[in-house]
Amino acid sequence: MKKQIPTVKGARDFYPEQMSLRNWLYENMKAVSQKYGYQEYDGPFLETLELYAAKSGEELVKEQAFVFNDRGGEQITLRPELTPSLARMVATRAGQLPRPIRWWSFGPMWRYERPQKGRSREFFQWNIDILGTDSIEADAEIAAIGAEFFRAIGLTPAEVKIQINNRKLMSEQIAALGVADIKPALKLIDRIEKLSAEAWAQYGVEQGFTASQTAGLRTLLGDKELWRKSDELIRFFDILDSMGVREYFEYEPSVVRGLDYYTRTVMEARDRDGEFRAILGGGRYDNLVSEVGSDQRISGVGFAMGDMVIGLVAAKYGRTPTFAKSPALVLVTVFGPGSMADSLRAARSLRESGLRTETYPEAVKLDRQLKYADAQGIRLAVIIGPDEAAAGMASVKDLKNRAQFSVSQADLPAKLREILDSPLPS
Amino acid sequence: MKKQIPTVKGARDFYPEQMSLRNWLYENMKAVSQKYGYQEYDGPFLETLELYAAKSGEELVKEQAFVFNDRGGEQITLRPELTPSLARMVATRAGQLPRPIRWWSFGPMWRYERPQKGRSREFFQWNIDILGTDSIEADAEIAAIGAEFFRAIGLTPAEVKIQINNRKLMSEQIAALGVADIKPALKLIDRIEKLSAEAWAQYGVEQGFTASQTAGLRTLLGDKELWRKSDELIRFFDILDSMGVREYFEYEPSVVRGLDYYTRTVMEARDRDGEFRAILGGGRYDNLVSEVGSDQRISGVGFAMGDMVIGLVAAKYGRTPTFAKSPALVLVTVFGPGSMADSLRAARSLRESGLRTETYPEAVKLDRQLKYADAQGIRLAVIIGPDEAAAGMASVKDLKNRAQFSVSQADLPAKLREILDSPLPS
Numbered sequence: 038m039k040k041q042i043p044t045v046k047g048a049r050d051f052y053p054e055q056m057s058l059r060n061w062l063y064e065n066m067k068a069v070s071q072k073y074g075y076q077e078y079d080g081p082f083l084e085t086l087e088l089y090a091a092k093s094g095e096e097l098v099k100e101q102a103f104v105f106n107d108r109g110g111e112q113i114t115l116r117p118e119l120t121p122s123l124a125r126m127v128a129t130r131a132g133q134l135p136r137p138i139r140w141w142s143f144g145p146m147w148r149y150e151r152p153q154k155g156r157s158r159e160f161f162q163w164n165i166d167i168l169g170t171d172s173i174e175a176d177a178e179i180a181a182i183g184a185e186f187f188r189a190i191g192l193t194p195a196e197v198k199i200q201i202n203n204r205k206l207m208s209e210q211i212a213a214l215g216v217a218d219i220k221p222a223l224k225l226i227d228r229i230e231k232l233s234a235e236a237w238a239q240y241g242v243e244q245g246f247t248a249s250q251t252a253g254l255r256t257l258l259g260d261k262e263l264w265r266k267s268d269e270l271i272r273f274f275d276i277l278d279s280m281g282v283r284e285y286f287e288y289e290p291s292v293v294r295g296l297d298y299y300t301r302t303v304m305e306a307r308d309r310d311g312e313f314r315a316i317l318g319g320g321r322y323d324n325l326v327s328e329v330g331s332d333q334r335i336s337g338v339g340f341a342m343g344d345m346v347i348g349l350v351a352a353k354y355g356r357t358p359t360f361a362k363s364p365a366l367v368l369v370t371v372f373g374p375g376s377m378a379d380s381l382r383a384a385r386s387l388r389e390s391g392l393r394t395e396t397y398p399e400a401v402k403l404d405r406q407l408k409y410a411d412a413q414g415i416r417l418a419v420i421i422g423p424d425e426a427a428a429g430m431a432s433v434k435d436l437k438n439r440a441q442f443s444v445s446q447a448d449l450p451a452k453l454r455e456i457l458d459s460p461l462p463s
Numbered sequence: 464m465k466k467q468i469p470t471v472k473g474a475r476d477f478y479p480e481q482m483s484l485r486n487w488l489y490e491n492m493k494a495v496s497q498k499y500g501y502q503e504y505d506g507p508f509l510e511t512l513e514l515y516a517a518k519s520g521e522e523l524v525k526e527q528a529f530v531f532n533d534r535g536g537e538q539i540t541l542r543p544e545l546t547p548s549l550a551r552m553v554a555t556r557a558g559q560l561p562r563p564i565r566w567w568s569f570g571p572m573w574r575y576e577r578p579q580k581g582r583s584r585e586f587f588q589w590n591i592d593i594l595g596t597d598s599i600e601a602d603a604e605i606a607a608i609g610a611e612f613f614r615a616i617g618l619t620p621a622e623v624k625i626q627i628n629n630r631k632l633m634s635e636q637i638a639a640l641g642v643a644d645i646k647p648a649l650k651l652i653d654r655i656e657k658l659s660a661e662a663w664a665q666y667g668v669e670q671g672f673t674a675s676q677t678a679g680l681r682t683l684l685g686d687k688e689l690w691r692k693s694d695e696l697i698r699f700f701d702i703l704d705s706m707g708v709r710e711y712f713e714y715e716p717s718v719v720r721g722l723d724y725y726t727r728t729v730m731e732a733r734d735r736d737g738e739f740r741a742i743l744g745g746g747r748y749d750n751l752v753s754e755v756g757s758d759q760r761i762s763g764v765g766f767a768m769g770d771m772v773i774g775l776v777a778a779k780y781g782r783t784p785t786f787a788k789s790p791a792l793v794l795v796t797v798f799g800p801g802s803m804a805d806s807l808r809a810a811r812s813l814r815e816s817g818l819r820t821e822t823y824p825e826a827v828k829l830d831r832q833l834k835y836a837d838a839q840g841i842r843l844a845v846i847i848g849p850d851e852a853a854a855g856m857a858s859v860k861d862l863k864n865r866a867q868f869s870v871s872q873a874d875l876p877a878k879l880r881e882i883l884d885s886p887l888p889s
Contacts, residue, residue: 041756042514042551045539048507050552053566056503072814074791074821074841077482081474082508082571082585088468105531108575113471115541125468126476135838137824139789140479145508145571149534159508167824174803174824279807330467363565365500377600381705388498395500398563398593398600412561415500 047150047158057360059161062190062344063143066163069186070141073178075165078140080122086114088121092328094297101148103158115147119164120298120322120339121329127168128331136169136335146343155313155346166339168326173269176302176321176338177276183306183317183340184277184285190347191356197316199306200289201274204299204320206267207257207290214253216246222254223293229258230291230314257290264288269301298322304340313350317342363413365395366457370406372422379426383419383446390450392457411436417453421446437461473576473584483786485587488616488770489569492589495612496567499604501591504566506548512540514547518754520723527574529584541573545590546724546748546765547755553594554757562595562761572769581739581772592765594752599695602728602747602764603702609732609743609766610703610711616773617782623742625732626715627700630725630746632693633683633716640679642672648680649719655684656717656740683716690714695727724748730766739776743768789839791821792883796832798848805852809845809872816876818883837862843879847872863887 044050051059070077089098103115116122119142127138142164150156165182167175180199187197204223211222221244229237234255241251257263264270270288277283294303303320307313319340326335351357369384371377380396387394395415397406403420410418420432431449434441435456444452470476477485493503515524529541542548545568553564568590576582591608593601606625613623630649637648647670655663660681667677683689690696696714703709720729729746733739745766752761777783795810797803806822813820821841823832829846836844846858857875860867861882870878 039753039756039758041554043511044507044551045509045511045533045537046535048509050507050548050555051505052552052556053502053504056505059505060503071790071819074789074794074819074839076479076789077486078479079477079482079485081470081476083471083474083573085469085471103533107471107529109472111471122476125470126478128467129476130478135835137835139821147509170824172825174807174822178822178824276803276807279804279811281811327465330465332465363500363502364497368500377702378705381600381702385705385707393497393500395565396600396604398596398598398604409561409563413500 047152049157049159053362054360058348058357059344061358061360062163062347065186065189066141066143066342069182069189070165072185073139073182075139075141077142078123078126079142079144080116080119080126082116082145083113084116084122086112088125088329089114089117092121092296092298092325094295096295097148101150103147103149117146117148118296118341119144119146119162120166120296120325120341123164123166123168123339124322124325124337125329127335127337128326128329131326131331131333131335134169137175138166138168140168141165155349157345161344163342163344164339166337168337169335171323171336173272173302174276177273177280179319179338179340180273180286180302180304181277181280181282183304183342184282186342187285187306188282190351192350192354194284195309196354197285197306197308197350199286199304199317200292201264201270201286202288202290202292202303203264203267203270203301204293204303205301206263206270207293210257210263210266211254214250214257216250220297221245225251226254226258226291226293227295229255260290261288263290273302294318294320296320298325298328300324302338308350308353312353313346316346316350361414363395363415365393365413365415367392367394367417367419367453368406368410368413368415369394369396369419369421370403371397371400372403372420374400376400376421376423376426379421380419383421383431383449386446387419387450387453390454392450392453407434407436417456419449471584473578475583475585479788480786484774484783485770487784487786488589488773491612491615492567492569492768495608495615496591498611499565499608501565501567503568504549504552505568505570506542506545506552508542508571509539510542510548512538514551514755515540515543518547518722518724518751520721522721523574527576529573529575543572543574544722544767545570545572545588546592546722546751546767549590549592549765550748550751550763551755553761553763554752554755557752557757557759557761560595563601564592564594566594567591581775583771587770589768589770590765592763594763595761597749597762599698599728600702603699603706605745605764605766606699606712606728606730607703607706607708609730609768610708612768613711613732614708616777618776618780620710621735622780623711623732623734623776625712625730625743626718627690627696627712628714628716628718628729629690629693629696629727630719630729631727632689632696633719636683636689636692637680640676640683642676646723647671651677652680652684652717652719653721655681686716687714689716699728720744720746722746724751724754726750728764734776734779738779739772742772742776787840789821789841791819791839791841793818793820793843793845793879794832794836794839794841795820795822795845795847796829797823797826798829798846800826802826802847802849802852805847806845809847809857809875812872813845813876813879816880818876818879833860833862843882845875
């Protein structure tokens, strides 16, 4: 066996079947984004490290980013997330963009992580954000779009939930425990599900919290009614009600998210039994745009959803559709070397009529050509031998119901369209 | 003015208007690819340097590739082209893929080049290939798809031409001049348009050719009838005739392409006055798949088209369409803080009826909300004040013809659909 050239660890090949899944996600993300009037954009894939150093948080920048020096000596980063690029782009055109700014994107990101189920180093992410408004309606709209996406691909509120919290509420509550610095407290909260109760309390002490503070934190994190102390959250849930998606949401005090730039609403989606815990993640960032270069204060709220976890969730709940192989509906076969021109002309007229059509590129045995059509899921095969050609006719095989008939070449496109449009007997 | 974080040299921001252009190209590429039955795929963005070292050629690998060491010490390359990844993917599944393999892709590539008009370091490329057949019909099909794309976006044969040559033909002709090694000769040919006649002859001598050999080469390159000496080219042009795209093609002996792996047909598209000289480039590669790890011989033929040059060509000939701003057709305004729930519910019913709808997220002055709709190109604005709400009514402003009317909220979706579907008086 010849030595194969290896792939890079954590990079992914998208064969047509994986590409169909990625496109199915993309098409649903696009439809839901556009339903709410969001415009598609994209940032560069290469950014300066400085952009993330501003606010993304230590773990992402120091541990997970792919950073390298280019030939000019610049330090370049393969984008580990899109929000800082979005903030930079908005900051650059702050004066010209009508607000609110509703933008969405779908593209590759890179993080240096241990490849495992639902994680690779090269992954795709849907980002959707609204900027230029402080209103809680914007937070609710973004959250509602997440729920609408789940609904669009068939995931029910019994299967997935979006958990909501508010960092402002948490900051007030944490301050009331006598904790001065909110950042290490959020980090501690972010770990509560990853550690045992003892290990977590111990970690709290190591981080400089008193035993009574960690105990107070734990009580807070168990209080599912805490949201009633936040006017923002009360309105947030009311709005989701008007928008018809309330059943996808619940309040969860332990959700605080890992990125440093979130200021108020935070959100995270998980599935029923918690097997998948960050199907999407997001929140409101009030200061990021000015951190990366705007004189104007432009706040924003958004979420990101990676392609791998949602792909696994869709599969787990049986919501992944079966994808067609070839996009072609018709294969025009080649009877013999002398028939090629006839076949090419027939294929041309089928394509001109709007039917996606493959031709077989060689005059091999007909049986092999028909097997190819079958393997590719192409339903109709057209055969034009010398007799048919002389009579201006074509034979058609319907590989789905094994029917066969003759039709004049002039009527071929209309006849095939008629077959493809009529329902199959079941 | 606050200091802005810079972008990486040669990287690109896609604001919604640039994204619309990229998507317009993508949609046309997709439509033409699918018309011929090609399946979409994608390779990884990160590959090993070894993959390109196999056959891409020295310039691409040593001068243009972004190469870096990752945290694990592996030498990683940001893909400068897609064909080697395609060859690797096909080699990996050589036994399972029905043949012919018809695949297309559209995605980012990176090359370390001096940023200039039509070139950036981060660019997008359409790749389309057919593998697993040696037939010249495959070469012609790929070439025809290039022509069909030009036709699809409105570029005529008077504006763009695909120039064809054949490396096998050239090798035979060059060998007849007493030149033993074909590679430096192809390199010399590739420069004929870039150098003056004297500089070119001088360069030939430096590369070890005799004066009579460079003179012989120059004669060859002027012979537009040379294709008649190649059975492959004679058939190739015949097939294009049957496919209905012959007028987009011409024979050009100086086209040999820069990549090392091409073996026979090569192609390159340019515009009328030669301002743009490599709108697409491609050819047949008979050995690449086995070079990267297949025991089976699987040949292929394909081309690549970068997004920047074709974007400039479309603009030059006035073929770039005007793009909509917001995908929304309707803006539901907010009359006052107490009207938000009514507006959200109206927006919900419009979306449920299939109308893409934005809401204004704050109860600012109505005039500002209507200006926003205008700026985003949203045609219809819905207003629900307290009086309308009490009567179950809504006011609608048609911003295109400045008409205004009232309608019951129950009839709102149907009425707006009717307006959007009826032609505007001109």
